Amino acid sequence: xMRSRKLIILLIIxxxxxxxxxxxxxxxxxxxxxxxxxxxxxxxxxxxxRTYGLGCxxxxxxxxxxxxxxxxxGAVLFTYSLLGLILGSIAKWVYLHPVRNKGLFNQAxxxxxxxxxxxxxxxxxxxxxxxxMRQMELLLPQAMLYVILPAACYTASLAPIIFxxxxxxxxxx
Amino acid sequence: xxxxKAGEAISANARQxxxxxxxxxxxxxxQKQVSLYAAELVxxxxxxxxxxxxxxxxxxxxxxxxxxxxxxLVGRDSxxxxxxxxxxxxxxxxxxxxxxxxxxxxxxGKVIEAGPRTSKVALIVDFSSKVPAKILRTREExxxxxxxxxxxxxxxxxxxxxxxxxxxxxxxxxxxxxPKGFLIGTVxxxxxxxxxLYKVAEIKTAVRFSHLEEVMVIIE
Numbered sequence: 001x002m003r004s005r006k007l008i009i010l011l012i013i014x015x016x017x018x019x020x021x022x023x024x025x026x027x028x029x030x031x032x033x034x035x036x037x038x039x040x041x042x043x044x045x046x047x048x049x050r051t052y053g054l055g056c057x058x059x060x061x062x063x064x065x066x067x068x069x070x071x072x073x074g075a076v077l078f079t080y081s082l083l084g085l086i087l088g089s090i091a092k093w094v095y096l097h098p099v100r101n102k103g104l105f106n107q108a109x110x111x112x113x114x115x116x117x118x119x120x121x122x123x124x125x126x127x128x129x130x131x132x133m134r135q136m137e138l139l140l141p142q143a144m145l146y147v148i149l150p151a152a153c154y155t156a157s158l159a160p161i162i163f164x165x166x167x168x169x170x171x172x173x
Numbered sequence: 174x175x176x177x178k179a180g181e182a183i184s185a186n187a188r189q190x191x192x193x194x195x196x197x198x199x200x201x202x203x204q205k206q207v208s209l210y211a212a213e214l215v216x217x218x219x220x221x222x223x224x225x226x227x228x229x230x231x232x233x234x235x236x237x238x239x240x241x242x243x244x245x246l247v248g249r250d251s252x253x254x255x256x257x258x259x260x261x262x263x264x265x266x267x268x269x270x271x272x273x274x275x276x277x278x279x280x281x282g283k284v285i286e287a288g289p290r291t292s293k294v295a296l297i298v299d300f301s302s303k304v305p306a307k308i309l310r311t312r313e314e315x316x317x318x319x320x321x322x323x324x325x326x327x328x329x330x331x332x333x334x335x336x337x338x339x340x341x342x343x344x345x346x347x348x349x350x351x352p353k354g355f356l357i358g359t360v361x362x363x364x365x366x367x368x369x370l371y372k373v374a375e376i377k378t379a380v381r382f383s384h385l386e387e388v389m390v391i392i393e
Contacts, residue, residue, distance in 0.1 A: 021251040028383070032253045067248060067293075069255030070285060071301040076252060127254060131300065142320070151253045 008170065009044065013056065016040055017063035032151040035120060037064055039155060039162045041084045042116050046095045047172050050088030057084030075130045079123050087119060109160040117156035124148040239352065241275075241389040242266050247291065256299040256319065258282075260388060263290045273351045273391045279379040280304065280344055280355040281388050292390075295319075296382055297357060305347035306357055311335045314345055317357055317376065327373050336363055336374050352391060 016036045024033045037060035045053030061077030068076065087094075095111055128143040166172075244266075248259030262268050264287050274281040274294050282296040295302055302319035308330070315330030330336055340360045346353025362375040 017251065021248050024251075025249050025383070035253065037251070064252050067251045067257065067259065069250075069257050069295055069299050069301050072252070072255065124253075131254065147253050 005170065009052070009056065010059075012166070012169070013037070013040060013059050013063065017060070017066075020064070021067045029154060030146070030150045032147060032154055034155045034158050035151060036155075036158075036162065037061075038080065038083075038120050038123060039116060039159055040166075041080050042087060042112075042119055042159070043163055043166050045084045045087035046091045046115070047167075047170075048088070049091065050085050053084030053088030053091075054081055055084070057081035071131070075127055079126050079130075083119055083123050087115070109163075112159045112163050113156045116159035117152050120152040120155045121148060124151055239391050240393040242268060242392050243387060243389050244268075244292075245387055246385060255301070256296040256382065257285070258294050258296065258382075258385070258388075260292050260294055260390070261290070262390065263288045263292050265289055267392050268292050268390050271350050273355075274388050275355055275391060276380050276385065276388050278354075278356055280351060280357050281380055281382075281385070283350050284390060294388070298378060298382065304351055304357060305345045306342050307345040308334075308336055308360075309341040309343050310337075311340070314347075315342075315374075317342065327375055330372050330374065334372065336360060336372055338363060340374075342374070342376055 020033075020036050024036065027033060041053065041057045041060050044056040057080035058077060061080035064076045064080070065072050065074070094115060125144075125148055128140055128148060132140060132143075242262055244260035244262040246258050247261045250257045260274075268284055268287050270284050270287055272284045274283060280297055282294045282299065282302065284292050285295045285301075286293040296319070297304055297317065298319040300319050302317075304317040306315050306317040307313065308315070311334070313330055313334040313336065315334075315336075318327050320327055338360055342357045342360065344351040344353060344355045344357060356379045358376040358378040360374045361377045364373050364375075365371075366373050
């Protein structure tokens with residue numbers, strides 16, 4: 001049972017990584033696309049705890065870096081893993097689980113949007129600071145305006161739909 | 174009714190006559206243009222020969238003929254930060270890291286990783302990208318940086334040098350990666366840097382990267 005769940009999770013991550021690098025180019029808004037892999041990290045951390053959060057974060061970070069510029073040098077992998085670990089550890093205090101709130105647009109959905117927004121914002125801010133420290137041509141106000149805020153909003157807005165699909169596929173309701 | 178039909182026929186013929194006159198005028202105009210272009214072509218041929226003669230006198234080498242390999246884009250960057258693409262040619266096609274990638278006479282980026290059958294290309298708007306460049310109008314030199322976050326590039330040139338909105342920026346050929354004379358883009362905004370050591374020109378790239386499907390990798 002556990003092994004099949006891990007296999008399904010791995011397949012979901014691979015599928016989302018493929019989508020992230022291909023079809024999502026078509027839905028770019030304001031030069032950003034939603035970070036599906038980050039939604040996965042948030043989902044697995046909230047539903048399965050810190051071990052899964054850490055593992056999923058590492059895998060998602062790895063897949064993101066696989067197609068990115070080599071200047072990332074493990075920064076995305078580290079950030080996503082740390083995010084999974086922290087969120088997995090505090091999940092039971094911060095997340096309003098959908099068991100008590102049925103339907104897509106309920107309190108759980110608001111909670112999903114809020115948590116995804118905050119953690120996408122923090123992860124992207126951390127990455128911006130890392131790239132800034134490495135003397136890349138990246139200015140924080142511009143990064144905030146053009147990448148961090150739009151990406152956090154776009155990613156968070158998709159969270160309830162992805163969460164709902166994953167809850168059904170993994171039967172975690 | 175015969176009188177009505179006759180009237181219609183006359184008006185149709187008159188219309189055709191006017192159209193014919195238009196066609197004659199257009200034909201004359203086009204013939205003039207063709208003769209002008211023919212004269213310009215002769216003049217260009219003359220300049221070419223003169224250029225060759227002067228190169229011979231000064232012992233300058235001929236303009237480089239570039240050996241290119243055409244490749245198709247098969248993947249894009251999955252993050253919102255860096256700007257890289259994956260192409261379907263690799264080491265087996267003679268592609269190596271640090272080779273320049275172009276689209277026609279426009280600069281696209283450079284190969285940063287080459288696998289057996291695929292390669293990763295960093296676009297000129299990637300934040301790791303730095304391209305030695307020149308302002309086409311004034312020949313002032315600068316360095317073009319990628320600004321992945323906005324999809325634009327910026328060119329830094331010395332403070333006292335002249336750069337204006339609308340200027341075209343080309344690769345200068347300095348360094349060993351990017352060949353000379355490829356168009357990078359057009360200046361859309363010029364600002365002074367706070368230190369007043371440089372002017373920063375925002376450049377709209379000549380290539381629309383979101384619409385890019387094929388590229389050419391310069392092998393030699």
